[in-house]
Amino acid sequence: MEHALQPQKVDVLIVGAGPAGLAAAIAAREAGTENLLVLEREPEMGGILKQCIHNGFGLHRFKEELTGPEYAQRDVDRVKELGIEVRCGTTVLEVTADRQVTAISRDRGVQVFQAGAVILAMGCRERPRGALAIPGTRCAGIFSAGTAQKYVNLEGYMPGRRVVILGSGDIGLIMARRMTLQGAKVLACVEIMPYSSGLNRNIVQCLHDYNIPLMLNHTVVDIQGRERLTGVTVAQVDERRQPIPGTETHFDCDTLLLSVGLIPENELSKQAGVPLSPATQGAVVDDTLQTEIPGIFACGNVLHVHDLVDFVSAESFKAGKAAAEYAAGKKTGNRIAPVADGSGVRGVVPQKIRIPDANSPAEAIQLMFRPACVYENATIRVLDGDTEIYKVKKRILAPGEMADLTLKSDTVRALSGEKITVLIDAGGEVCAWNK
């Protein structure tokens, strides 16, 4: 592709200044990258944390309970302290496999960069109503939970007064409490699965504490209202998640919030030809967070949807450091062990481990994944080929809470190069909802 514009050279270019992009930027600078640039489409840094004014952020990383904006501010302060250039109001339009990045902004127009390394940190977006094909009208009053959160917390407007929430993702749960506190009546939180996809602490603190019923095994089967929403019909579902006739309940409401899943925002990654994992809907990466395209890294919710920002930051620090080293020309190990999902496990990240050369240092490697359903007293096992190299017992495992384990550096060094499988051994107990 020809560009009339002369590309500007950048050693490490980061797409997105949410928690992932900011942490990656800090780590890259601390690892020695001078020529570093962060592009952010919103007018300010911080990503989705800006509108998450509830607390509970930072317990792992800072051992403190912060609000979203407070958590973000710590990274923003550090980014400023390090003198990292962040261009806000700048939307990236294209990333190519050879790391040419095109962006636009109000004040600079079209900008083209040639980057030594690119870190994809675009975050995720919410699954919309349309994707669920819920029957009914297409009236006003249907919001994704995050859009409603933006209206309430950033704009100071209430989307409605009587609310039903479909899906029990964390943002939906947080908004149940938020709207209740602002004077709305939240009638129910409806979840098609037999368990919530949100964190247990949010179910307790956002639903139970406010007597908001959580209707498991239920879904919305009809939406009414020509102009503004006037009501929804909720029905119970069977094991195949199909509505059971005769179980319908009607709710008079003016608002339906959807918290039915987050989708890593990989439009730019796809353009660049970065292979994605069907399980995570994010890039396939190695333990340095490098994608299958050399020099392109991914971290945070664009890689796989996390539950806690603390882990987004931790992952992104790794990506920032690795991208800095890549841009500086550092070589990594050549032998690669693929990592696969075994039974009961979904979307292990990373999907590849680079086995260190004999004379280079090995590091411990963390593997993260989601249990495919709820398991009690199960064992997580890791196999190298057929040999067990790790096992740990867990009292409870659920899809709503990401699981992780760490392979010690000695274990990593000793990897055979055969396929590594992560599985959950539930003692023969088969989860009926495992699909």
Next chain:
Amino acid sequence: MDMEILVIGGGVIGCATARELSAYQAKVTVLERGPDVASGASKANSGIVHAGFDAKPGSAKAHFNVEGSRMYEAYCRSVGAPYTQPGAMVLAFDEEQRAHVEKLYQQGLVNGVKGLSVLERDQVLALEPNTNPEVECALLAASSGLTSPYELTCALADHAAVNGTRFLMDTEVTSITWENGRYQVATSRGRMTADIVINCAGVQSAKLHNQLSEKKYTITPRKGEYYLLDRENKPMFSHTMFQTPSKMGKGVLVSPTVHNSLLLGPSAMNVDDAGDVSTTAEALRLVRDKAMLTWPGENLRSVITTFAGMRAHEQGDDFIVGAIEGSKGAYEAVGIESPGLTAAPAIGKALCEQIVAENGLKPKSEWLPAPIPPKAFAAMTTEERQHACEQDPENGVLVCRCEQVTEAEVRAAIRRPVGARSIDGVKRRTRAGMGRCQGGFCSPRVLEILCEELGVRPTAITKDGGNGYVLAGTLAEIARKEDA
């Protein structure tokens, strides 16, 4: 003094007719009961510009279809509406259907359709590898095209408006009578009078017709439901894929849209309530099942949305276009269902010519060209984008990331002659919110820009007019109401 003309209905037919009339010396007003033009059938249909092999030879449908189809490309270009001509296929899966394909081929020739041929299985699969390999043969209609029905309607409205046509939205005509030598038109917003009335009221057109004529018509609203799928790097189908009607009923189509999404549908269900464009689990399941015949690898993982539209089916099964019998100065286009979108340019032209001839309208000394919007940012090259940003820095601000719509484009849509007044109005004109996130990202920003441009509070902004407000009130307002 100029004659006063009321066009009833701001769909594609009403706007096409008003646009033609705007070249003549007359005072034309379009009355639309919805909040925007293209609020009825023109808002939600397949967007196909039919080649014309389908309609019975000699029918008004055949005549206007074939003529409209021939006019389409130049017509769209003249007002700045999108048009592509990927061609269409009608698939046959057995001998009975092959016979039907042969019949459509012959019928097309009689209707004067160009570019027809019959393809055998291998030829079909070579052109469309995702087609069911059990296909026997197919009719290929090279002249079948695509447009965006609401974008075309908006463009026609703008062209009429710059030439003096007035548009009144939220104005429903409740009765028309002939008194004191003029038409007395009662509307939801008061009485109006006119020398000439033109009934382009879609599903309501029979009701209005029957007030003016002894000859009665019956329109049955027929609902059609669709799936819309996200665009892929490599499109699943490049032609519009029809099925032949069979004992199992009329098939559904699988078609690219003019914007390279993929459309599956429509179902066909007669309903009592013409305003009921809700989707149903049953009809969507039927669309899914039927589309599978064309596309056995059907994959609905990339569904963006589902929607329903309403067709105005007249019992006589043909278009009724022209003067209303027994009412001098009254004209109509009734029963405009498929291929009505294709026929619109020809119907608009025919109605205008008849009205001009019968009422002695004189051409204006000057007919301004359509205010064609600049090339969409999404379709620009990097150099063009750079230039656009230099012209207007607001092109450097992306409002809708899925469809790559800029702030400059959103503002321009609101400032158009018949401008957007709601979130969906902006969506129809710019595509902001049409993409995979369905406005989750851009709608708060679009709402803000609407407020700035229109000088209203956020609580005054609707999704698509009427009582469809987006926000219930400020936090303080809601809290106060709860306290009270």
